Amino acid sequence: MRIVVVGDVLLDTDLSGGAGRLSPDAPVPVVDVDAVHRRAGGAGLVARMLQSDGHDAVLVTVLGDDDAAGLLRAELDGVAVVAGPSGAPTPVKTRVRASGQPVVRFDEGCATPPVPGCTEEMLAALEDADAIVAADYGRGLLANDELRARLETLAVSVPVVWDPHPSGARPVPGVAAVTPNIGEALRFADVAGSGTQAAAAAADVLLEKWGSRAVLVTMGEHGALVGARGLLPQVVPAPRVTAADPCGAGDRFASALAVGLAQGAAIDDAAQQATEAAAHFLGSGGVGAMGRERPAAPEQLPVDGLDALTVARRTREAGGTVVATGGCFDLLHAGHARTLAAARRLGDCLIVCLNSDESVRGLKGETRPIIKQEDRAELLSALECVDAVLVFGESTPEDAISRLQPDIWVKGGDYAAEDLPEAALVASWGGRTVTVPYIPARSTTKLAAALARVG
Structure with a gap:
């Protein structure tokens, strides 16, 4: 199955080690780094997930001309990359972990760049896709007018899943699904509150605002809420899992949703598949354990015997x-x-x-x-x-x-x-x-x- 991922990429770096002492200069832990792990982030992570699942993954993006871009290309080995020039430094996000727990993250090159250009080669790569994932990470690619026009045209016949970003572009009309998390959905819709009721209200607003066929609000351990035209909102529950790091769950959800829609599944069935895939991903260790996932066992819920x-x-x-x-x-x-x-x-x-x-x-x-x-x-x-x-x-x-x-x-x-x-x-x-x-x-x-x- 040919799945095209279009969007912004970045380089994620993990520095891991033990922390058994404090610095003599300040009361902060000293992390003795014993491992350095790099991976493609943003749209690159979505493409890598699809490629690891055995799909023909194509990544349409823009890249800088620096050492970090070279490292990013190496992490995308096996993924077909069609990239134009970004005209900006490659964003790098570095996390320091002590005994498996995050201590600090520092970002480099993450200032908002100008909207990049889009080459004919990039536009041509969108054709003949079974599904498209638009992975917006606020770096401007999905604000490009030529790219947006092509995606809007393709959305008529190809399932397009749009994963939005608070600093990103508005989804183009007609896409099969937009997948904000609940915090993003409430902000985009200007809806107050929390939980399922607020998510449903936000989905109602965003369906009209964005003109998409569906809005799927991801709610972490509470699963996802599917808002679709003409139907009451449907809540798709998530298996209960324990996860130390939720990084990548939204990417996993979007990639699995696109696959389900490409296979002809109805939006609610595809949402169920995507919710289970995201929980399975987190319960198996998340981004740190890609390629060696194991089933996640559901937890039991308490009971109250009152009237x-x-x-x-x-x-x-x-x-x-x-x-x-x-x-x-x-x-x-x-x-x-x-x-x-x-x-x-x-x-x-x-x-x-x-x-x-x-x-x-x-x-x-x-x-x-x-x-x-x-x-x-x-x-x-x-x-x-x-x-x-x-x-x-x-x-x-x-x-x-x-x-x-x-x-x-x-x-x-x-x-x-x-x-x-x-x-x-x-x-x-x-x-x-x-x-x-x-x-x-x-x-x-x-x-x-x-x-x-x-x-």
């Missing part, structure tokens, strides 16, 4: 986010478990609004439910991702939602706002309705039919 209204009240009093979802949950299956686990990661408690036996019969017919409400509630409460269960007797959950007033109401699957009357209700007190991935191969109806066949 639903008490859980909601205590969570709010502690300044936390109340998350709720609903359903019949008759014959609990893997699809339910995944949806519930994803929902719980969006806040500080998860409350399940459960249809009563009478409610289920009205919705599903006299042969349902298969399991009575007391047992269904007990099974749900036994899940570590569920903090409380609220049983309701109506055919729809609006009354239960009104009693809880959750900050986030979660549904499994893809919905437009008009498909869910509860979305307007939740919005009335400032809450948000979001979706999480639904697994269509798992269903209670199919399980019930299978059980009937075996008697």
